[in-house]
Amino acid sequence: MDFSDACQKLGIVDKRKITLAKLDIIFCAANTNPVAPDVNSSKLMMRFEFFEALLRLAVLMYKDTKITQTYAEAFQMLISEVIKPNYDWVPWQEWRDLELWTLEVNDLFYANLEHIRRIYHSYFTVIKKFFSKEDAHRLFLRDTDLKITEKDFYLAYGTSKMTISKET
Numbered sequence: 001m002d003f004s005d006a007c008q009k010l011g012i013v014d015k016r017k018i019t020l021a022k023l024d025i026i027f028c029a030a031n032t033n034p035v036a037p038d039v040n041s042s043k044l045m046m047r048f049e050f051f052e053a054l055l056r057l058a059v060l061m062y063k064d065t066k067i068t069q070t071y072a073e074a075f076q077m078l079i080s081e082v083i084k085p086n087y088d089w090v091p092w093q094e095w096r097d098l099e100l101w102t103l104e105v106n107d108l109f110y111a112n113l114e115h116i117r118r119i120y121h122s123y124f125t126v127i128k129k130f131f132s133k134e135d136a137h138r139l140f141l142r143d144t145d146l147k148i149t150e151k152d153f154y155l156a157y158g159t160s161k162m163t164i165s166k167e168t
Contacts, residue, residue, distance in 0.1 A: 002151075003027045003045065003053060010086045018061060026056045044154060054078065092159065133157060 004013075004023045012018050030053035031045050045053065055075055061067075061082075062074035099105075109116070123135040140146055140153050148156075 002043075003050075007057070009088065010082055012057070012061075012082060018057070022060065023057075026053050026060070029053075030056060044158075 004020055004027070007013055007018070007023050008020075013020060013023070027045075030049045055071065058074040058078035059071060062077045063069070063071060068074045068077055119139070120131060123131055123139070136157055137153060140148060140156075141150060
């Protein structure tokens with residue numbers, strides 16, 4: 001999901017004169033790394049950039065309009081008045097427990113483990129011994145015929161990197 005879509009789903013657009021153009025400016029400002037511009041995709045935000053974008057949004061909505069005086073108050077207000085009441089919470093952990101971490105999936109995985117390893121290692125080189133986001137992108141969108149969209153790829157990739165609150 002992109003930043004503008006998320007803000008629209010939260011009801012932020014048109015609230016206190018927040019337009020899609022302003023959201024695009026916030027996204028671009030937060031998603032800029034002048035020190036290492038090639039490190040981050042122009043389409044994806046790293047976690048710290050996402051928080052920066054939320055803070056910029058909170059400042060625009062609450063601090064610049066004099067509703068709050070501090071950045072912390074503006075950020076807290078955004079969370080309590082906009083994000084919490086409007087966020088469509090998805091029970092990812094429950095999905096993992098009920099659908100992903102099952103004996104059936106485990107058996108399927110182990111039955112195909114050698115093939116999975118062969119594909120995985122085909123992306124390595126003599127000096128590159130890791131599987132990058134770019135490798136995953138190439139695997140799922142170019143090297144196979146899975147018929148998933150780029151947006152779905154990024155959602156799945158981002159979800160695979162999510163912190164799991166109950167994980168030990």
